[in-house]
Amino acid sequence: xxxxxxxxxxxxxxxxxxxxxxxxxxxxxxxxxxxxxxxxxxxxxxxxxxxxxxxxxxxxxxxxxxxxxxxxxxxxxxxxxxxxxxxxxxxxxxxxxxxxxxxxxxxxxxxxxxxxxxxxxxxxxxxx
Numbered sequence: 323x324x325x326x327x328x329x330x331x332x333x334x335x336x337x338x339x340x341x342x343x344x345x346x347x348x349x350x351x352x353x354x355x356x357x358x359x360x361x362x363x364x365x366x367x368x369x370x371x372x373x374x375x376x377x378x379x380x381x382x383x384x385x386x387x388x389x390x391x392x393x394x395x396x397x398x399x400x401x402x403x404x405x406x407x408x409x410x411x412x413x414x415x416x417x418x419x420x421x422x423x424x425x426x427x428x429x430x431x432x433x434x435x436x437x438x439x440x441x442x443x444x445x446x447x448x449x450x
Contacts (some may be wrong), residue, residue, distance in 0.1 A: 324368075325375040328359050332382055339378075344368075352380070408442075415442040 329340040330352070330386045337349045339359055347362040356376050364371035381387060388445040411432065418428045425443075 323373055323375060324370050325377070326359065326363070327379060328355070329375045331381050332357055391444050410448055412442045412446050416446050418445060 324358070326341055326344070329342070330349075331338045331340070333348075335350075337355055339347045339349055339355055339362070341347070341359060341362065341418070344366065347358055349358040355378055359376055360371050360374075361379075362447045363374065368374070370424055380390065382390075411434070414432065415428055418431065426437050428439045432439070
């Protein structure tokens with residue numbers, strides 16, 4: 323499967339979609355850009371037009387592009403931290419249960435709901 327990195331630039335009221343080594347097409351909306359690239363590839367006879375990996379790099383204005391990159395990086399970091407927090411919470415719930423604490427006490431200590439304690443405890447049993 324081929325990977326295409328498309329450079330999307332706002333030109334007047336359209337998105338210019340530059341597919342390096344292939345050519346340029348346009349889309350009226352950002353949301354329709356990937357579909358337009360796939361249609362373009364299909365028109366050119368690319369066998370993988372429907373299955374190719376397409377990454378769109380948006381170019382709007384340097385300061386906006388930087389903010390978009392920052393926002394995406396922050397979201398990635400937040401997702402990583404959330405996953406780590408979930409693992410830590412599951413392990414902590416198990417430790418507190420092993421120490422003889424009730425679900426109500428665990429909820430109070432961790433600052434989460436009793437329902438969440440129950441969910442975390444069940445998740446631990448599935449992975450064990």
